[in-house]
Amino acid sequence: MSLSQTATARVAAVIGLGSMGMGMALSLKKAGFDVLGADVSADAVSRFVAAGGRGIANLAEEIGEADTVISVVVNATQTETVLFGPEGIADSLRPGSVFVSSATMDPAIARKLAARLEEKGVHYLDAPISGGAARAASGELTVMASGTPAAFAAARPALDAMAAKVYELGDSAGFGAAFKMINQLLAGVHIAAACEAITFAAKQGLDLAKVYEVITASAGNSWMFENRIPHVLSGDYTPLSAIEIFVKDLGIIQDMARSERYPVPLSAAALQMYLAASGAGMGRDDDSSLARLYAQLSGATLPEKAN
Structure with missing residues (x-):
């Protein structure tokens, strides 16, 4: 499916298709998003494609399509690698798009990642999640988020699709963490x-x-x-x-x-x-x-x- 074929749909990407990320990606799809999915596991990507999503073959090249990128990796180290590692996506994200970080991490690290990404004109929403795989699949997560008003505005449609409760906890990264x-x-x-x-x-x-x-x-x-x-x-x-x-x-x-x-x-x-x-x-x-x-x-x- 090309971008022109999905011009009327908001494009979201989910990085990390584990039990939580898969449910979040499918909730986005149910809400009408055109959803890209990426994972180190080819089997996870295949399952997502079988469910109607789009798999990402080259993350750095294809991520620019997305208005919203949701990272559901394990920790701060993996989040930093996704953004700024050898094959990181930070330079490929469109200015004005939003990176939603759902990994559990030290608040100080969340603030550092946000500052680095915001220098590139990309919004960063510090948005850890709670609720488990079942609630992820039903779009009923709890999100503990903090970030600039612009980051919240950019992420709002995706948040509404994935969560039953979104707590706005501060106007900068770190509070959510x-x-x-x-x-x-x-x-x-x-x-x-x-x-x-x-x-x-x-x-x-x-x-x-x-x-x-x-x-x-x-x-x-x-x-x-x-x-x-x-x-x-x-x-x-x-x-x-x-x-x-x-x-x-x-x-x-x-x-x-x-x-x-x-x-x-x-x-x-x-x-x-x-x-x-x-x-x-x-x-x-x-x-x-x-x-x-x-x-x-x-x-x-x-x-x-x-x-």
Whole structure:
């Protein structure tokens, strides 16, 4: 499909077609965007093309078509590589287009990337996301965004297609990243606490299904307990959100806190558990695998996946 054939459609590009990026790209397509998709995995690009999207063969050459570029890569290093690496796209982006950065990163790095890109006349929206793959696919993400009014204006149609809630958190990059890190601190600690609690219940010989029923109706409940513990009850640790994500994110929190001379002992303890789970070979498994780690350490017995 040529650009002339899609002249009436806004053109968006999604870089990173993992579980989140794929859903975001498909949500854009459902909203009427002409969507380009890029990923290091040829299989991911093929799946997107099969769903009606356009694959990008040469990112630097083709990215200039896009009004909006959404980067859904893993971290700051990958984001910087996408923009300014040997095959980076920064010089290929059209002036006035907007780069929407959804990777979780240190706010200071987000500010540096924004400054470098804005020097080229391209808007940068610091826009971490929350909600998981299912909400990405249904266009119901939460976006924690900050950037100039012009960046918000340029990104608004795409944001409306991908998100149920868009929080405008500041007029420059960095605020969105900082809000996301507060969310990740809580999420990482809550998952660790939920896994500690359910495995402790197993050690006490309690009926785990009944524990789940009681706790989700009680003051000790959390969104993470309610969302993650069913994985433990079913013995299914297929990754919806992997251990390695919290190794990364809680590590960023430690770096941020150290630079501010701020104590974060609870997230530091949680990080050690994620590191231990990763070291035990569970890094790519679901983050509820912390329960398995607690079981290994304590001799508790958890449910096994049904055949």
